Amino acid sequence: MNIDIFRRIGIVGSGRVARALALGLKPASHKPPLLWGRSPEQLAEAERQVDGIETTPNLGALVQTCDAIAIAVADDALSGIVATLAAEASKTPSSPFVFHVSGRSGAAPLAPLRDAGWLTAAIHPAMTFTGNPPGEVARMAGARFAITGSSVDAAVQARRVVGLLGGVAVEIPEERRALYHAALCHASNHLVTLIADAAQALERAGVAAPRALLAPLVQAALDNSLDRGFGALSGPLLRGDVQTIRDHVAALAAHDPDLVAAYRAMAVATIDRLEHEGARPDAALRRALDSSGAVP
Ligand SMILES: NC(=O)c1ccc[n+]([C@@H]2O[C@H](COP(=O)([O-])OP(=O)(O)OC[C@H]3O[C@@H](n4cnc5c(N)ncnc54)[C@H](OP(=O)(O)O)[C@@H]3O)[C@@H](O)[C@H]2O)c1
Missing domain, CATH: 3.40.50.720 (NAD(P)-binding Rossmann-like Domain)
Structure with missing residues (x-):
């Protein structure tokens, strides 16, 4: 044997x-x-x-x-x-x-x-x-x-x-298992929710095949972030486009209000990480997330 x-x-x-x-x-x-x-x-x-x-x-x-x-x-x-x-x-x-x-x-x-x-x-x-x-x-x-x-x-x-x-x-280590598992669930389970939510908002924007539209973009973002970490970030928060963020929150509040809380939470987490990495994002970005498009 x-x-x-x-x-x-x-x-x-x-x-x-x-x-x-x-x-x-x-x-x-x-x-x-x-x-x-x-x-x-x-x-x-x-x-x-x-x-x-x-x-x-x-x-x-x-x-x-x-x-x-x-x-x-x-x-x-x-x-x-x-x-x-x-x-x-x-x-x-x-x-x-x-x-x-x-x-x-x-x-x-x-x-x-x-x-x-x-x-x-x-x-x-x-x-x-x-x-x-x-x-x-x-x-x-x-x-x-x-x-x-x-x-x-x-x-x-x-x-x-x-x-x-x-x-x-x-x-x-034994005492870090829950943290380890939370990290995996955040990356893999919440990703599924993120894609389902984004596909729903696209449908409401009139897109007939939302996942086909998302696929190349999301796959590129995933590959880049696995390769380069947070250095893969692009978009309005990185550029400091405050009016774009105001418009996003207002549009979500009007057409997909269930998504507003998750969008805000992820945007705030993105700003926090930008700061953590040494960037100085415009303070108006946080205010745009706090005030505009408030759900009544
Ligand atoms: N699926 C994944 O992606 C994944 C990845 C990594 C680790 N895991 C871990 O793998 C383990 C099993 O997950 P799974 O996805 O294989 O689940 P699963 O396909 O639902 O199988 C669960 C098994 O547990 C049995 N079971 C449930 N309650 C029981 C009880 N009270 N007494 C005796 N047997 C019972 C079920 O029996 P019946 O068929 O009779 O209900 C079935 O054989 C979990 O600990 C999970 O965290 C899962």
């Missing part, structure tokens, strides 16, 4: 991340990966979607046979699963490596398993999973994974798993 592979990898959960992990870690599992899920229908669907895995409705069987266990359930279900695994831990002499894949917390939620002698860690892929395991396995290769181990040995195991998926491990 290749020493870099696990005897058997177990996966708790049968959803999107669970299936992608099962496929991605299959070559690293001497026996076929074993999936546990609470729904027989979802387990059957996972077996149909991912070749060469096995499933079980019995969490105890997974604990007894696996030396590495990934927990990929809904965030709010994590503590219940950990309690069940801890009860199983007391029935078996083995001490597997166990990790969860949630972004918001580190190894702390796995403390009952650490106390049972297991190595515990959080391994969060900074990637989006929508139900296409082959595509997601390909994307995990080269992606960053935030790891937080409960010990040096646990962090070593976490790096090993990330390496087996072809990813790059980035260590995040």
Whole structure:
């Protein structure tokens, strides 16, 4: 047996991340990966979607046979699963490596398993999973994974798993996990809201295919900002075009009032960052955002 592979990898959960992990870690599992899920229908669907895995409705069987266990359930279900695994831990002499894949917390939620002698860690892929395991396995290769181990040995195991998926491990301390996760949500989730809001305003301006209009502009802005950071900024706030900002707020208040608060918040954040970077934006810009186009 290749020493870099696990005897058997177990996966708790049968959803999107669970299936992608099962496929991605299959070559690293001497026996076929074993999936546990609470729904027989979802387990059957996972077996149909991912070749060469096995499933079980019995969490105890997974604990007894696996030396590495990934927990990929809904965030709010994590503590219940950990309690069940801890009860199983007391029935078996083995001490597997166990990790969860949630972004918001580190190894702390796995403390009952650490106390049972297991190595515990959080391994969060900074990637989006929508139900296409082959595509997601390909994307995990080269992606960053935030790891937080409960010990040096646990962090070593976490790096090993990330390496087996072809990813790059980035260590995040336990107390910074919520900050790390907030940053990812701000960049990726809020971006979706931003585009949906902008597309709605364009529709109200009479544009029939707003996303097609936005695509080249937004993709260029994204590429530039990933490449050059805040140096990629362009537009009226950078130029100091106060009347343009007044017109924007007034037009939004008249035609898309739900968007005014978000527009103001992002414009103020942009001015704050300009100042932070050493620029001296015209004070009239803040006044334009404060006063003009006020929603009654
Ligand atoms: N999707 C992403 O882009 C992404 C990215 C990085 C990390 N993650 C993390 O990956 C984890 C799983 O997310 P996902 O996107 O794979 O979610 P998902 O597709 O909705 O799957 C969630 C799984 O959790 C199970 N589950 C929910 N409540 C449960 C409970 N009370 N007891 C036992 N099982 C329960 C579900 O079972 P049923 O099918 O029976 O409901 C399902 O198997 C989360 O921690 C998430 O933060 C997700």
